[in-house]
Amino acid sequence: QKEVEQDPGPLSVPEGAIVSLNCTYSNSAFQYFMWYRQYSRKGPELLMYTYSSGNKEDGRFTAQVDKSSKYISLFIRDSQPSDSATYLCAPSSGGSYIPTFGRGTSLIVHP
Amino acid sequence: GAVVSQHPSWVICKSGTSVKIECRSLDFQATTMFWYRQFPKQSLMLMATSNEGSKATYEQGVEKDKFLINHASLTLSTLTVTSAHPEDSSFYICSANRDNNYGYTFGSGTRLTVV
Numbered sequence: 001q002k003e004v005e006q007d008p009g010p011l012s013v014p015e016g017a018i019v020s021l022n023c024t025y026s027n028s029a030f031q032y033f034m035w036y037r038q039y040s041r042k043g044p045e046l047l048m049y050t051y052s053s054g055n056k057e058d059g060r061f062t063a064q065v066d067k068s069s070k071y072i073s074l075f076i077r078d079s080q081p082s083d084s085a086t087y088l089c090a091p092s093s094g095g096s097y098i099p100t101f102g103r104g105t106s107l108i109v110h111p
Numbered sequence: 112g113a114v115v116s117q118h119p120s121w122v123i124c125k126s127g128t129s130v131k132i133e134c135r136s137l138d139f140q141a142t143t144m145f146w147y148r149q150f151p152k153q154s155l156m157l158m159a160t161s162n163e164g165s166k167a168t169y170e171q172g173v174e175k176d177k178f179l180i181n182h183a184s185l186t187l188s189t190l191t192v193t194s195a196h197p198e199d200s201s202f203y204i205c206s207a208n209r210d211n212n213y214g215y216t217f218g219s220g221t222r223l224t225v226v
Contacts, residue, residue, distance in 0.1 A: 008152060032213045043117070043204045043217035044155070088154070097213045098145070103154040 003027050006089050006102035013109055019076040021105050023089030026070065030091035033065045034099055035074045038086045044101075047087070048074065079109045113209040114138050117218030124195055124225055132190045132221045134205030140185035141207035145215070146178075149202040161188040195225040 005024045013019055021035075032051055036044035048063040050056045056063045064073040072089055086106050090099035114137040124130050134144055142163045147155040159180055160168040167180035177199075179191040192199055204220040 004154070034213060036217075041202075041220065041222065043115075043206075043220045045217065046214060049213050092213065097208065097211075097215070098157065098160075099213075099215060101154040101156075103152065106152075 002102075003100050004089055004091060004102035006105050008103055008105060010106040010108050013079055013107070015079060015081060015109055015111050017079050017109070019079050019083070019107060019109075021074040021076070021087050021089075021107070023072040023074075023102050024070055025072065025089075025091050025100075027091070027093070027100070028070075029093040030100075031094055032092045032097060033063065033072050034090040034092070035061075035063055035072075036088040036090055036099075036101075038088055038104065040085075044088055044090075076107075079107075081109050081111055083107060084109050113207070113214070113216040115205065115207050115216045115218045117205055117221055119221060120219060121222040122224070124223070126196055126225055127194055129191055129193045130195055130223060132192075132203055132205075132223075134188045134190070134207075134218050136186045136207045136209070136216075139207075139209040141188075141209070142185060144182060144188040144205055144207045146180065146188075146190050147204045147206065149204060149220075151202075155204060161190075163188075192223065195223070197225045199223065200225045 035048040038044040053067040060077045062075040086104040088104040089102040144161040161182040182188040206217040
């Protein structure tokens, strides 16, 4: 079992839809939960960060962590074609904070 | 914000030759940088941790003699793929952490194709 699991997709939605991206993990030591967005042929960029369980909202994006079930979600409201990218779930433990990446979910938002 | 620059963005080389990839932190000093490899539709896999002024730490299964890492200054780390073979073709990405927290900044990546 991989430490971080994500459905690779692609997930195709119409513009304006609410998108739900999900991730599961197995390492109980993970305390910090990041979502990175990666456009094609580019490096990842940090999108959201959450510490421990709970929700965090930033504009159209909401990150949700349930440590009891080791389940992480990212919601995108009013999705735009510019949101089309691969979304990488990346939890980490304390100390070095080095992220462990899932394989990412490819999202396509069509006009 | 923290900026990490990577060069070149793409490179094609012949099998058996060596290729050097540079990673620079432009607006901060990085005592530690990280090198990842990403195959198509796969996750980023940490290859090694580059430490300024000392030897790099390699992840299990990564050949240190094949992937030479040099971190000679606080703003520059280089990855040299030696005696490259077609199976080394991949997307190589570096990252650094300015504030020693969760905020890792990534370079734009280098697409290596070995023919």
